[in-house]
Amino acid sequence: MNVEDGKTLNDGPVAISVSGANAEPQGNGFRHVPDRLHGSLRRVLSSWESLLLVVAIAIFILNTFASPYFLDPWNLSDATFNFTEKAMIAFAMALLIVAGEIDLSVASIIALASTMMGLAVQYGAGTPALVAIGLGTGLTCGAFNGLLVTRLGLPSIVATIGTMSLFRGIAYIVLGDQAFSGYPASFAWFGQGYVGWVITVEMVLFAFAAIAYALVLHKSAFGRAVYAIGNNSTAALFSGVRVPRVKFILFLLTGLMSGIAAICLTSRLGSTRPSIAFGWELEIVTMVVLGGVSILGGSGSIPGVVLAALVMGMVTFGFGLLNVPGIVMSIFVGILLISVIALPRIVQQLVHARAARHRKGDPTRLGSAQS
């Protein structure tokens, strides 16, 4: 039962549309898996990543023309802060979503990890201890989520809505309306330090995480197992994949990345409030979905997520330079999110409609999705 849960969550609309040619609803063919069906769409938009790349370049050029301050290396370096922390979590979340699960508690894990670090500071903990506490809290929270999903067989979306309230709730119990600060000076290195010239520590962590997760997902047996679970967890189970174990590790990784993000964010802000990183979970999911990861599981890639992070970061930065408030940027991201998924489907429907006309008739008797 628990292997089914993730899959049955939201597979409603697509379950109906599954038939021969369009069994792969997203259409963003993933090259390393040869045993998948290719929709006709693959030829229309060769791949999701190239589409995103075009969008990213277009935004970059637009930004360059829109503001003379955009191409300044220091400005660009500063701009990376608005996506590096989120993107680090997004990589782990991408694996989780590919496997057909989701973790909505990531932002609350940041809040709890940050609170625990702040608490430790009050007792005179040094930087190494703080890092250990941050990572430890992240791992513990991830393990708790993982146990709820794999041991108790709870659907991850509701289990993590629960832990989302629980983790942040604990932060509120500890902190109330107070704030922790007074982090040691050496702790500031993670969120404010530079490795050289304009390269921030966070950028290095981001790049390292991107490469590590890309290797895990695309080049390892573990990554294959993740895809297998996302496409058909029952089949994966019968072919020897230890489904619960893989899922548990994915939750653990997501918790770990949230812990790392908590260290970076806390170090950057220099203080902790229980409302820290509020609402990030939805932004991170948006980033992952924009990156071409199917929310239904089974397909997606890390390069896509990297590009989505860059797109979202550049849009925020560019709009910021033009004095456009962040909330207006969110409209753009919302429209982008829906349209990048809607457009291929509209194309797909048009192609199908034309094919149907060519075949003379066979009206869409059972078709609810075709108007």
Add this chain to the structure above:
Amino acid sequence: MNTVANTDTAHTLRTLLVRLSEIVRSRDAILAMVLIILVALVATRAPQFATPGRLAGVFNDSSILIMLALGQMLVILSRCIDLSMAANLALVGMVVAMTNAAAPGIPIVFLTIMAILLGAMLGAINGLLVWKLDIPPIVVTLGTLTIFRGMIFLISDGRWINAHEMSKPFKALPRTSFLGLPVLSWIAIVAVLGAVILVNRTTFGRALFAVGGNPDAAVYTGIDVGRTRCLAFVASGAISGLCGYLWVSRYAVAYVDVASGFELDVVAACVIGGISIAGGIGTVAGAVMGALFLGVIKNALPVVDISPFWQLAISGSAIIVAVALNARSERRVGRIILKTAEKGT
């Protein structure tokens, strides 16, 4: 003869007992008991909490959450989810508040109808995207959530509409007392009754369960899955719109972040109320009690001298316990032998 009669009575008695134990063990009964125990526990520390007047106050305070939970229930029953409800509420609330501030003369009835229609329209956007383009509901509503929030900023320029800008009748409606209860409570009661009829006594209600229980089987039964889901989104949108007006008039303020994050409270109320996130399982009573559970906790904490900062952690734990208990009873006994419904191409 005698023995036959005896076995007969024994049989009826046994079926009666089985029925009774079924009712007692039903999710709704357990939840009702938990609610009563919760109120009783609070009453031991603070007896004034269990008075009818105070409980009516708790109900009134939970009214908006109850209505939203009912709307969310319709969507979840059809195996979808609507994360845009709170943003829809805030957007409609802002539009209504701005309309009132600009033209105080417009009658409140008209504004209320406008709020419902506008909300339904926003819900229809979600519904059509889910229906016509087959986009997963969580993605659609995640997108519209951010778009609606952004729209509020665009139309209001980030400005707050404060109490003094709203007309007196605009603010008075939810507070007006009618037969001993505020109008807000009455609207919630009417919404609950309406939901009971809609879910249990109409073909749409039955279609919701069919679609959520097994979309493929629903297609073969002749139910238009997409249309049913779209209607569920329209209904949840209409409720969000109505609650948008009620919210801004009750709290007498409208700004961009009204009800920010409330969408997950609504989902939480449904989950605690035993509505299966996988669709097809749930009752109106469950949704109402799930919302009341959160409402009681919110109102009881200050009364029993627990810091309100405990609220979030308690409701989080309640969600996890509720889901864990429900997951046990939701395990399907049979095997689904029906193949995926094919779409004629």
